[in-house]
Amino acid sequence: MVQQIKEKYEETQLYRIRHSLAHVMAQAVVEMFPEAKYTIGPPIENGFYYDFDLPRNLTPEDLEQIEKRMRQIVQGKHEFKKKVVSAEEARQIFKDQPYKLELIDGLEKGGFDEYGNPLAEKPEISIYQHDTFIDLCRGPHVQNTSEINPNAFKLMSVAGAYWRGDEKNKMLQRIYGTAWETTEQLEQYLWKLEEAKRRDHRKLGKELDLFSVSDEVGPGLILWHPKGALVRVLVEDFSRKAHLENGYEWVFSPHIGRAHLWEVSGHLGFYKENMYSPMDIEGEAYYAKPMNCPFHIQIYKSRIRSYRELPKRYAEYGTVYRYERSGVLHGLTRVRGFTQDDAHIFCRPDQVEEEISRALEFSLYILRSMGLKDFKAYLSTRPEKYVGDPADWDKATEALRRAIEAHALPYEVDEGGGAFYGPKIDLKVNDALDREWQLSTIQFDFNLPERFGLEFIAEDGQPRRPYMVHRALLGSMERFFGVLIEHFAGAFPVWLSPVQVMIIPIADRHLDYAREVAQKLRAEGLRVEVDDRSERMNAKIRDAQNQKIPYMLVVGDKEVEANAVALRLRNGENPGPMPLTEFIARAKKDIAEKN
RNA sequence: GCCCACAUAGCUCAGUCGGUAGAGCACACCCUUGGUAAGGGUGAGGUCACGGGUUCAAGUCCCGUUGUGGGCUCCA
Numbered sequence: 139m140v141q142q143i144k145e146k147y148e149e150t151q152l153y154r155i156r157h158s159l160a161h162v163m164a165q166a167v168v169e170m171f172p173e174a175k176y177t178i179g180p181p182i183e184n185g186f187y188y189d190f191d192l193p194r195n196l197t198p199e200d201l202e203q204i205e206k207r208m209r210q211i212v213q214g215k216h217e218f219k220k221k222v223v224s225a226e227e228a229r230q231i232f233k234d235q236p237y238k239l240e241l242i243d244g245l246e247k248g249g250f251d252e253y254g255n256p257l258a259e260k261p262e263i264s265i266y267q268h269d270t271f272i273d274l275c276r277g278p279h280v281q282n283t284s285e286i287n288p289n290a291f292k293l294m295s296v297a298g299a300y301w302r303g304d305e306k307n308k309m310l311q312r313i314y315g316t317a318w319e320t321t322e323q324l325e326q327y328l329w330k331l332e333e334a335k336r337r338d339h340r341k342l343g344k345e346l347d348l349f350s351v352s353d354e355v356g357p358g359l360i361l362w363h364p365k366g367a368l369v370r371v372l373v374e375d376f377s378r379k380a381h382l383e384n385g386y387e388w389v390f391s392p393h394i395g396r397a398h399l400w401e402v403s404g405h406l407g408f409y410k411e412n413m414y415s416p417m418d419i420e421g422e423a424y425y426a427k428p429m430n431c432p433f434h435i436q437i438y439k440s441r442i443r444s445y446r447e448l449p450k451r452y453a454e455y456g457t458v459y460r461y462e463r464s465g466v467l468h469g470l471t472r473v474r475g476f477t478q479d480d481a482h483i484f485c486r487p488d489q490v491e492e493e494i495s496r497a498l499e500f501s502l503y504i505l506r507s508m509g510l511k512d513f514k515a516y517l518s519t520r521p522e523k524y525v526g527d528p529a530d531w532d533k534a535t536e537a538l539r540r541a542i543e544a545h546a547l548p549y550e551v552d553e554g555g556g557a558f559y560g561p562k563i564d565l566k567v568n569d570a571l572d573r574e575w576q577l578s579t580i581q582f583d584f585n586l587p588e589r590f591g592l593e594f595i596a597e598d599g600q601p602r603r604p605y606m607v608h609r610a611l612l613g614s615m616e617r618f619f620g621v622l623i624e625h626f627a628g629a630f631p632v633w634l635s636p637v638q639v640m641i642i643p644i645a646d647r648h649l650d651y652a653r654e655v656a657q658k659l660r661a662e663g664l665r666v667e668v669d670d671r672s673e674r675m676n677a678k679i680r681d682a683q684n685q686k687i688p689y690m691l692v693v694g695d696k697e698v699e700a701n702a703v704a705l706r707l708r709n710g711e712n713p714g715p716m717p718l719t720e721f722i723a724r725a726k727k728d729i730a731e732k733n
Numbered sequence: 734g735c736c737c738a739c740a741u742a743g744c745u746c747a748g749u750c751g752g753u754a755g756a757g758c759a760c761a762c763c764c765u766u767g768g769u770a771a772g773g774g775u776g777a778g779g780u781c782a783c784g785g786g787u788u789c790a791a792g793u794c795c796c797g798u799u800g801u802g803g804g805c806u807c808c809a
Contacts, residue, residue, distance in 0.1 A: 195737065297804030298736025305806060309736045312804070340802095344744075353782085353800055412808090458809090463734050464800090466807065478809060579809070613809045645766040672766080680770035694768060706769060714769095 147181075148278070155286050156181035156317045158218060158268070158279045159208070160188045162286075163293070163315060165271035166207040167192075170200070176273075177237040177301060177310060184327060185291075185316035189299055191237070192311055201293045201313065209288045216269040218279040228263050231272060237301065238274050290324045291317035334571055339623035340469040346628050346685060349470065349619075358467040358474030360616055365636035368665075369622070370615055372634050374455060377479055377504055377612065384500055386453040386481055391433030393457060397423035403432040404589055408558075412460045430456035431583070431608060434482040435590050443594040448604060449485035449493055455615065456480045470620030471575075477615045483607040484592065490605050491537045494580065498541045501565060501578045501611045507732060508612075508622065509631055512568035515547045518555035525559055526584030534582040534605070535561040559585035569625040577613040577621065582606070629686040629708055632728045639666040639725070640682040641703075644675050644694035651698045655691065655718060662722050683708055689725060 147153050160179030163186075168174050171192050179188030223231070225246040232238035245263050266275045268283060280286060294314045301307035318324045335341075343349045348366030355361065362370060382388065397416060400406045405413065409428060416423035427433070434452045443450070457477040466472055485493050502513065517538055520531045538561055542549045547565075556562055560582030566574045583606045586592075593601040612618035622630070632638055639659055643652040652668045659666045669678040675692060682690045691703040697715065704715045705724075716724075 295803065296737070299805045300735075303806065305735060309805080311736080314804085351801095357800070460808085462808075463806085465734065465736095465805080468802095472808070476809065480809095576809075610809065617809055642769090644768060647766080674765090674767050674772060675769065676767080677771050678769095683770060690769085692769065696768085704769080710770085712769065 151280075151285075152317075152319060153181050154278050154280045155319065156186040157275075157277070158283065158286060159212075159291055159315060159317050160186040161218075161266065161268060161271060161273050161275070161279070162208050162211050162283065163204065163313060164188050164190075164273060165211055165269060166204045167313070168271065169207065170204065175235055175237055178241070179273075185294070185314060187299075187312050187314045189301070189310040189312045191301075191308065196296045196311055196313070201296065204313070205293045208291070208293075211269060212283045212286045212288045214269060215282055215284045217282050218266055218268045218277075220264055220266050220277060220279075222262050222264045225263055228265065228274060231265065232274060241274060287318075287320060289321045290319060291315055292324065292328070330571055334573070334624075337571075337624045337627040338469075339471075339620040342623050342628040343470070348623065356474075357464060358462060358472070360470060360473055360475070366619065368636045369630060369634050370619060373508065373612070373618070373622075374479075374615070376507065378453075378455075380500070380504060380507075381453045381481070384496075385449075386451040389434065389437055389452045389454050391430060391437075391454060391456060392427075393459075394424045394426050395432065397425060399432050399436075400425050402589055403435075403586060405429065405432075412462075414459055414461055426459040427456075428458050428460045430454060430458065430478065430480045431482060431586055432590075434480075435586060435592065435606075438482075438484050438592060439590065443484075443604075445486055445594050445596050445602070448594055449483055449489050451481055451483045453479075453481035470616045470623075473614075473616050476617070478610045479612045479615065479618075480608075480610050483609070484587075484594075484604045485607070486594070486596075486602070487533075487605060490534065490607075491540070493605075493607060494537045495541045495544060497580050497607065497609050498545055498563065498565075501580070501609070502545065504611045505565070505567060505577065508618075509732065510567045510569070510621075510625065512572075513547055514566050514568070514574070515542045515549035516552055516555075516564040516566065517542060517549055518552040518557075518562050518564070520561060521554045521556055521558060523558050524556075524584075525588070530584055530605075531561060531582075534584075538563050538580070538582075557581065559583050567621065569621060570627070571624075573624075575617075575621045577618060578609070578611050579613070580607065580609040583608055627686075629688075631732050632688045632725065633732050635686070635688050636665065637667050637685065637687050638664050638729075639689045639691060640678075640685075640687045641666060641668045641691045641693060642675055642678045642682065643668070643670065644692065646672070648693050648695070648698060652693050655693065655703060658718065659722065659725075662726070664722075664725060679706065683710075688728070689721075691721065 157180070160181065164176050164179055167190055168176065173193055175191035177189040177191065179186060225242055228242045229239060232242065242263065245261055261276065264276055265272055266277060266279055292315065294316055297312050297314065298309045299312040301310055316324065316327055318327060346365060347363050349363055350361045351357065351359065352361060378388065397406065405428060413428050414426050416425050437452060438450060455477050457475065459475045462472060462474050483493050483497065519535050524531065542563060562579060562581035564576055565578035566576050568574055587603050587606045592604055592606065594604050596602045641652045641656055643649050649670055656666045656668050669682065671678065679690055686708055688708055690706040692706060693703055697703055702715050702717050703721050705713045705721055
């Protein structure tokens with residue numbers, strides 16, 4: 139999995155620091171709880187963690203104390219010493235540590251490393267010691283704890299985690315820490331966390347009145363308020379138009395379908411745990427759709443298809459319902475009912491290459507139009523269990539790879555990470571805080587064409603099976619909106635701002651003029667409101683700015699006199715008075731350029 | 734689903750040792766008509782998530798349920 143990056147990270151000093159701090163933390167915890175059973179503690183993105191089996195639950199005060207003790211240990215200038223040992227020696231050393239013994243068994247048998255990941259070769263067994271603490275570990279570590287800056291790490295949280303990630307196993311206590319080379323880096327990281335909190339879409343969703351979730355309706359079900367819905371409508375309209383211009387045909391399909399459909403599609407076999415219980419309609423079972431594919435397939439199958447009419451590209455904003463376990467729901471990014479900007483492409487084998495390339499190109503175009511610029515692709519290839527012809531898999535995978543390379547996207551290959559029905563590209567987006575979000579996906583499907591017996595009549599008059607590609611670009615409207623909110627911190631580009639202009643009359647006598655300006659701007663297609671409250675101008679500015687409204691137009695005696703407006707921007711910039719016509723030109727330019 | 738924490742006015746929160754509920758913002762009304770990030774006053778607004786229990790007495794202690802948050806696992 140994602141080998142390229144992982145290996146690079148493993149070679150860095152930061153990786154060694156984090157890995158070493160995990161050991162130091164384990165020492166501090168074991169000192170605090172001599173009966174503690176310790177398990178594994180790897181470096182991760184931004185830091186490290188270690189999982190413990192402890193006699194009681196940790197409190198925030200415990201964390202402080204552990205952190206304090208860690209500083210002392212780090213400052214003790216202890217050397218990290220590696221030693222290769224036999225399995226027997228290792229068992230002796232860790233005789234009171236059942237989790238370690240389990241790991242040693244795995245190492246001895248080969249096939250698994252100390253984190254339980256599959257391994258090609260049988261590894262040597264090594265231990266690392268610093269100060270009084272010995273851990274089963276293959277390293278690498280710093281030479282000496284003096285290489286660790288005692289003021290560049292911090293323990294962040296305690297959370298439950300299953301032994302080896304399996305929910306059938308015991309729940310352990312995981313302590314997360316973050317660690318850096320310098321204090322500045324630590325502070326920068328902590329700032330980023332704060333900033334992420336400030337732009338949390340759940341918080342902004344409330345403050346900007348964009349959406350809500352109601353207990354009465356149910357968890358994971360989103361209510362789009364007028365302002366949020368307006369953004370969605372704008373995004374949908376833009377994207378729908380682009381689809382129609384790019385050779386897609388728009389379709390609509392129902393939200394439920396007969397059990398038989400889902401049996402044929404196989405969803406009742408391999409996807410049932412994500413589907414809701416059926417409803418009874420005149421003695422027949424119907425299911426809410428977890429995917430749109432079977433419906434688009436029915437449209438394809440509604441008559442005989444000629445090779446001449448391929449490719450067929452059916453697009454729909456398809457609302458699907460999937461059962462997600464209560465613990466995984468999260469704001470807009472993980473919900474139970476959501477709308478995908480879905481499409482299915484049915485094409486001839488000789489069209490695959492171009493269709494993939496087009497789909498990727500189109501995806502990048504749409505995402506860039508939304509103000510997202512930083513992408514990374516993940517190519518997932520054939521897993522061990524798969525359906526279809528390996529030759530088709532290879533052809534499809536190569537088409538995906540060439541498309542990525544043709545677009546000069548950075549990418550990683552997830553060998554064997556594809557679904558059983560086909561290889562795929564996932565496109566992840568890095569937002570303004572450099573956080574990665576998965577949005578687009580382009581997947582081949584070698585399963586459904588077979589199951590539904592899809593055909594087209596080839597040039598020679600014989601039926602052939604088409605290739606089928608499933609793709610979503612924004613992913614889901616809910617998740618995309620969540621990402622959009624966080625990326626822009628709620629300050630959407632002008633073309634997507636629910637309210638683009640707030641007119642701020644200074645005194646009541648300017649109200650008529652303010653309304654007149656509003657009318658003129660509306661006639662130009664701008665979304666305008668007048669703040670006619672009996673508040674001071676300062677308060678109105680503050681409120682408009684907090685609502686992230688792109689343009690504030692202050693109008694008072696001078697503006698009325700000169701048929702002008704005084705412009706203020708939401709970033710605090712103050713271009714000042716200008717003729718109304720000049721403002722209109724400026725706004726229209728910003729909108730056209732998607733600023 | 735599992736581990737931990739949390740749930741008080743529309744929002745953000747306070748509420749000590751168990752003694753019967755508070756602030757700011759928002760809202761309504763009144764005064765104020767102010768030139769680039771909060772003018773002043775008055776008022777209305779709460780089954781303290783829900784259901785049990787302990788107690789003379791529960792927002793506060795205990796149990797359960799629901800929801801939310803941080804994780805685990807999974808994913809658009």
